[in-house]
Amino acid sequence: MTKEEIIAAKIRELKSFSGSHSPSIETVLQLIPEIEMKIDACFLSNPYATELFLNNLQEQIISKGHLRKMLEYYPPQNRDIGKFIQTFTNISAENIFVGNGAIEIIQAILHQFAERNVAVPIPTFSSYYEFLRQDCVLHTYLLSKDNDMALDLYKYTQFISDRKVDTAIIINPSNPTAEYITQQNIIDFLDNNKHLKNIILDISFVHFAYENEQYDYINYEQLIYQYPNLILVKSMSKDFGIAGVRAGYAIMSADRVTTLLDNGYLWNSSGMAAYFFKLLSQKSFQVDYEVIRKKYIAEARMFYESLKANKSVQVLPSKSNFALVELPSHINSFDFTIEMLTKYHIYVRDCSDKIGLKGNYVRIASRSEAENEKIVSALSLITNSF
Amino acid sequence: MTKEEIIAAKIRELKSFSGSHSPSIETVLQLIPEIEMKIDACFLSNPYATELFLNNLQEQIISKGHLRKMLEYYPPQNRDIGKFIQTFTNISAENIFVGNGAIEIIQAILHQFAERNVAVPIPTFSSYYEFLRQDCVLHTYLLSKDNDMALDLYKYTQFISDRKVDTAIIINPSNPTAEYITQQNIIDFLDNNKHLKNIILDISFVHFAYENEQYDYINYEQLIYQYPNLILVKSMSKDFGIAGVRAGYAIMSADRVTTLLDNGYLWNSSGMAAYFFKLLSQKSFQVDYEVIRKKYIAEARMFYESLKANKSVQVLPSKSNFALVELPSHINSFDFTIEMLTKYHIYVRDCSDKIGLKGNYVRIASRSEAENEKIVSALSLITNSF
Numbered sequence: 001m002t003k004e005e006i007i008a009a010k011i012r013e014l015k016s017f018s019g020s021h022s023p024s025i026e027t028v029l030q031l032i033p034e035i036e037m038k039i040d041a042c043f044l045s046n047p048y049a050t051e052l053f054l055n056n057l058q059e060q061i062i063s064k065g066h067l068r069k070m071l072e073y074y075p076p077q078n079r080d081i082g083k084f085i086q087t088f089t090n091i092s093a094e095n096i097f098v099g100n101g102a103i104e105i106i107q108a109i110l111h112q113f114a115e116r117n118v119a120v121p122i123p124t125f126s127s128y129y130e131f132l133r134q135d136c137v138l139h140t141y142l143l144s145k146d147n148d149m150a151l152d153l154y155k156y157t158q159f160i161s162d163r164k165v166d167t168a169i170i171i172n173p174s175n176p177t178a179e180y181i182t183q184q185n186i187i188d189f190l191d192n193n194k195h196l197k198n199i200i201l202d203i204s205f206v207h208f209a210y211e212n213e214q215y216d217y218i219n220y221e222q223l224i225y226q227y228p229n230l231i232l233v234k235s236m237s238k239d240f241g242i243a244g245v246r247a248g249y250a251i252m253s254a255d256r257v258t259t260l261l262d263n264g265y266l267w268n269s270s271g272m273a274a275y276f277f278k279l280l281s282q283k284s285f286q287v288d289y290e291v292i293r294k295k296y297i298a299e300a301r302m303f304y305e306s307l308k309a310n311k312s313v314q315v316l317p318s319k320s321n322f323a324l325v326e327l328p329s330h331i332n333s334f335d336f337t338i339e340m341l342t343k344y345h346i347y348v349r350d351c352s353d354k355i356g357l358k359g360n361y362v363r364i365a366s367r368s369e370a371e372n373e374k375i376v377s378a379l380s381l382i383t384n385s386f
Numbered sequence: 387m388t389k390e391e392i393i394a395a396k397i398r399e400l401k402s403f404s405g406s407h408s409p410s411i412e413t414v415l416q417l418i419p420e421i422e423m424k425i426d427a428c429f430l431s432n433p434y435a436t437e438l439f440l441n442n443l444q445e446q447i448i449s450k451g452h453l454r455k456m457l458e459y460y461p462p463q464n465r466d467i468g469k470f471i472q473t474f475t476n477i478s479a480e481n482i483f484v485g486n487g488a489i490e491i492i493q494a495i496l497h498q499f500a501e502r503n504v505a506v507p508i509p510t511f512s513s514y515y516e517f518l519r520q521d522c523v524l525h526t527y528l529l530s531k532d533n534d535m536a537l538d539l540y541k542y543t544q545f546i547s548d549r550k551v552d553t554a555i556i557i558n559p560s561n562p563t564a565e566y567i568t569q570q571n572i573i574d575f576l577d578n579n580k581h582l583k584n585i586i587l588d589i590s591f592v593h594f595a596y597e598n599e600q601y602d603y604i605n606y607e608q609l610i611y612q613y614p615n616l617i618l619v620k621s622m623s624k625d626f627g628i629a630g631v632r633a634g635y636a637i638m639s640a641d642r643v644t645t646l647l648d649n650g651y652l653w654n655s656s657g658m659a660a661y662f663f664k665l666l667s668q669k670s671f672q673v674d675y676e677v678i679r680k681k682y683i684a685e686a687r688m689f690y691e692s693l694k695a696n697k698s699v700q701v702l703p704s705k706s707n708f709a710l711v712e713l714p715s716h717i718n719s720f721d722f723t724i725e726m727l728t729k730y731h732i733y734v735r736d737c738s739d740k741i742g743l744k745g746n747y748v749r750i751a752s753r754s755e756a757e758n759e760k761i762v763s764a765l766s767l768i769t770n771s772f
Contacts, residue, residue: 017465027462027463040459043458043459043460045458047458050454050457050458053457054453054454054457057457062448067440068436069630070630071436071440071443071628071630071631071658072429072431072433072436072627072628072629072630073426073429073630074429074623074629074630075629075630075632076413077413100490100632100654100656101654103650103652103653103654104650104654106650107651111497111649127650127652130648130650131649131650237460243458243459243460243461243653244455244456244457244458244460244461244656244657244658245457245656245657246461246653246654246655246656263493263497263517264490264492264493264513264517266513267489268486268487268489268632269632270486270630270632270656270658270659271630271631272457272630273656
């Protein structure tokens with residue numbers, strides 16, 4: 001076997017153990033030392049934000065000798081961390097549930113609040129169906145290729161009504177399609193679905209979306225005061241580039257937060273996550289972050305335009321920090337992924353395991369400007385050579 | 387109000403918000419800046435182990451520039467971290483469930499596996515009853531003061547049978563009584579209760595227990611192969627002094643692990659926790675740790691003897707790293723706690739909120755040798771002056 005074939009076989013084996021999620025890149029690199037990865041374009045995060053966090057951690061914690069305290073002592077409890085989140089969301093702490101990453105939140109709300117019939121547009125982030133209780137019925141609403149995989153909220157509302165759904169899920173911007181639905185359209189949907197028990201709106205990618213040319217932040221948080229059935233889910237792994245910290249929060253009615261906390265989740269944030277949320281409540285950090293958020297959006301937009309310029313592939317509309325790319329029918333997406341990795345040392349997400357997504361799709365994240373240029377060039381070289 | 391009264395009022399207020407758990411010391415110190423705490427004898431951990439962990443973290447991660455990778459990328463998934471735990475427990479990874487602290491594990495197993503009737507000796511660690519599902523019935527088995535709060539396993543077995551219990555809980559060594567039940571007695575209990583659906587044995591403090599004068603580690607892990615209804619719960623916060631990392635594991639039948647993972651818990655460990663478990667699988671770390679584990683036990687034993695020498699208090703038998711101390715009836719335990727904190731800057735755990743514990747009890751942890759001397763001396767000064 002060639003080195004390339006060995007790597008492909010090993011990755012295939014790893015994937016079979018990891019279920020519908022990609023194996024973590026840590027695991028891939030550790031178990032397949034043959035791989036030399038230079039650009040991780042599978043990982044959907046703002047790399048400039050990671051840097052900003054690390055600089056603050058170095059300055060405020062490590063260089064001041066506070067790391068021991070952070071690792072040794074019990075971190076603040078859920079409600080105390082909620083107070084940090086209150087200061088930057090302007091949402092009362094009683095409406096905030098802090099999670100050990102968004103995945104814990106998804107699990108918690110599905111287990112506690114979904115009644116019986118749950119609707120989710122597919123393809124989607126797999127945790128939304130995998131973590132459903134066994135006594136729930138999953139109603140998948142299949143997005144159509146003919147319509148660029150866009151979610152038509154009127155048809156979705158009809159589907160919800162037909163299926164007697166109590167809990168509806170929307171990811172906006174969507175993962176993996178990257179589609180962004182405007183706030184006005186979401187509000188119309190909320191108005192038309194006030195009778196539902198729960199509307200779960202995952203806004204984990206909203207820091208990368210925009211509705212004007214200034215890329216101003218689109219505030220969905222305040223909507224929970226108008227729509228008591230709305231539950232907002234927010235990962236911090238993407239916009240702040242800190243997946244290893246495990247941090248997320250949800251915003252919902254106060255009684256739901258109380259129900260969750262009565263079931264546990266007392267000390268579910270690490271000292272590092274508590275520090276991150278504390279940092280986020282600092283005005284100066286907010287200002288610094290806002291600059292790099294907009295810088296990253298601008299670069300992601302350029303990246304998207306460059307991808308679209310490649311006429312051998314179909315790039316779905318994106319107002320997020322990644323794009324879903326359909327390869328020409330003669331290029332298998334898994335083979336493409338291996339070619340990118342072994343020849344160009346770029347790791348992209350093969351989407352062949354995504355339920356509801358038929359075709360040769362790969363998901364490619366926007367990284368730093370220099371890295372994006374290499375990704376675009378590798379894509380061209382491969383699509384021209386296959 | 388005097389400074390002491392202000393602090394007392396503020397602590398009382400904090401406690402009322404924190405439920406039956408002490409407010410975290412981070413929260414106490416942050417919200418009550420008047421407090422100058424020098425010794426945290428509420429916190430049940432081996433401080434030498436914290437140091438050992440920090441030294442390794444510095445050497446293997448921080449100084450090598452690997453911190454960014456740890457915080458930026460998704461950590462390994464649950465089953466992959468289980469493989470690290472496999473190497474130091476000699477338990478197959480398929481029997482290991484990794485938790486974001488023991489509290490997450492307690493919540494997960496109670497929610498998934500408790501059928502209806504759950505027995506727990508009280509006083510206990512409050513998560514064991516607080517996180518019970520609402521459709522479960524809690525059967526509290528009250529420990530008796532006449533018997534030094536010892537758990538009589540034959541009477542407990544009778545109680546379990548009378549109440550038609552399906553899930554029985556034992557913490558060994560116990561929290562908060564510090565009693566250690568020998569392994570042979572636990573085995574007899576397991577033999578007499580094979581018909582139960584679940585026996586949850588919390589061994590979070592077992593690294594501080596001993597059955598011989600060499601303080602050799604007492605291995606409970608292997609028992610799960612003989613007793614399929616046994617679930618072992620293990621916090622890492624105490625023995626390794628890293629509560630802020632949030633790390634724990636449980637050992638149980640492979641089908642139970644699969645059931646839990648089918649419900650979520652995919653990325654529930656942070657990068658820091660993953661590193662900790664990886665470190666634990668290193669032979670050289672294990673050797674270093676074993677030395678300080680025994681050193682700490684020896685010091686805790688000396689501390690326990692010194693506490694017992696104070697004849698104004700009753701010290702319950704302890705083979706753990708703390709002691710439950712009954713103050714004379716004229717000294718209120720909360721007032722004592724405040725006096726220790728404001729006059730001697732020592733924080734001890736007031737147990738007046740512990741259900742099933744009537745009397746003026748405080749729980750005092752063994753810290754470093756020098757700190758222990760100060761704790762013993764402050765205790766004498768206060769009990770003589772009241």
